[in-house]
Amino acid sequence: MNLLKNRTVIGVVCILLALIICFAVTPLFNQTISEKTEIVRVVKPVKLGEEITADKVSTVEVGGYNLPDDVVRNLDTAIGKFASADLAVGDYIIASKIADEPAAENAYLYNLTGEKQAISISLKAFANGLSGKLQSGDIVSVIAPDYKKQGSTVIPPELQYVEVIAVTANSGYDANTNTQGSDEDSEEKELPGTVTLLVTPEQSKILAELEADGKAHLSLVFRGTAEQSAAFILAQEAVLLELYPPAEEEADSAEASGNEGGQDESIEREVAETTSEAAESEVE
Incomplete structure (x- = not known):
C-alpha cells in the first residue's frame, strides 16, 4: 500500500503504460484501420x-x-x-x-413476356370481386352491366376467360400473399381493393373502359392447376384471334372461317373435358 502511495512509482507505471499504448497498441490499431x-x-x-x-x-x-x-x-x-x-x-x-427472386409482392410482374400486359381494375363493392375469395391463377369472366350504354348486361367475348395474377389491398400489399404479415401481427385482414389481370392489348382497352364506368364485376370460372387453366386461356385466345385477326390474314378471313369454326369446337370440347376432370378430382 505504501508503494502505491509513492508518487515516483505511480509516475513510472503511467510512463510504462503510455509507452505500451504508443508503441504497441496504437500501431496495431492503425494497421487494422489501414487494411x-x-x-x-x-x-x-x-x-x-x-x-x-x-x-x-x-x-x-x-x-x-x-x-x-x-x-x-x-x-x-x-x-x-x-x-x-x-x-x-x-x-x-x-x-x-x-x-435470388424478386420481392413476393411484385414477382408476377417479372414474368411478362411483352405479348400480354398486366392491368388492374377496381373493386367498387365487396361483392364485385367474389367477396375477397379470388386468388392468383384463378380464371374469371368479366361481367359488364349496361355494356356500351346499350342497357344489357353481358360478358364481352374478349373477356370470357381471363387469368388473375394478383389481388391487392388498398394499402398496396397483395392480399393473396404473405407480404402483409401473419394474422397474429394484424388485428384485421385487409380487404382487396383491386384485381390485376393478365390480358392482351385489346382486352386491356375494354377493361380500361369498364374501369372508367366503374361497373366491372368478376365471376369465378375455374380454379385448378396451371395445366387445366391453360385450356381456358387457349379458348380465349382463339376467340381473340377470330375477333382481331392479324393484318396479313384479313384477306383470307373468309376462307379461314370454316377452319376456325372447327378449331373453336375442338377447344370448347377441351375446356369441357378439363372442367369435367377437375370436378371428378374434387369429388374423389
Missing part, C-alpha cells in the same frame, strides 16, 4: 424488386475496419440478384438486401 479490402458498391439507383445488372454496381477499395460481416465483396455475388430494398448510389451491398 484495405474490396467491396461491391452501387453506382446507379436500384429500386425494390429490380434486377441488379453489371452497369449498376462496381467494386471499390475501402478500409476494412468496422465493415458489416455480410458485405458483398464479389461482383458475381450481386449481379443477377434482385434488390429486396431500395439502393441508392454509394450504398454498400450487403447480403440481406439482395435476393
Whole structure:
C-alpha cells in the first residue's frame, strides 16, 4: 500500500503504460484501420424488386475496419440478384438486401413476356370481386352491366376467360400473399381493393373502359392447376384471334372461317373435358 502511495512509482507505471499504448497498441490499431479490402458498391439507383445488372454496381477499395460481416465483396455475388430494398448510389451491398427472386409482392410482374400486359381494375363493392375469395391463377369472366350504354348486361367475348395474377389491398400489399404479415401481427385482414389481370392489348382497352364506368364485376370460372387453366386461356385466345385477326390474314378471313369454326369446337370440347376432370378430382 505504501508503494502505491509513492508518487515516483505511480509516475513510472503511467510512463510504462503510455509507452505500451504508443508503441504497441496504437500501431496495431492503425494497421487494422489501414487494411484495405474490396467491396461491391452501387453506382446507379436500384429500386425494390429490380434486377441488379453489371452497369449498376462496381467494386471499390475501402478500409476494412468496422465493415458489416455480410458485405458483398464479389461482383458475381450481386449481379443477377434482385434488390429486396431500395439502393441508392454509394450504398454498400450487403447480403440481406439482395435476393435470388424478386420481392413476393411484385414477382408476377417479372414474368411478362411483352405479348400480354398486366392491368388492374377496381373493386367498387365487396361483392364485385367474389367477396375477397379470388386468388392468383384463378380464371374469371368479366361481367359488364349496361355494356356500351346499350342497357344489357353481358360478358364481352374478349373477356370470357381471363387469368388473375394478383389481388391487392388498398394499402398496396397483395392480399393473396404473405407480404402483409401473419394474422397474429394484424388485428384485421385487409380487404382487396383491386384485381390485376393478365390480358392482351385489346382486352386491356375494354377493361380500361369498364374501369372508367366503374361497373366491372368478376365471376369465378375455374380454379385448378396451371395445366387445366391453360385450356381456358387457349379458348380465349382463339376467340381473340377470330375477333382481331392479324393484318396479313384479313384477306383470307373468309376462307379461314370454316377452319376456325372447327378449331373453336375442338377447344370448347377441351375446356369441357378439363372442367369435367377437375370436378371428378374434387369429388374423389
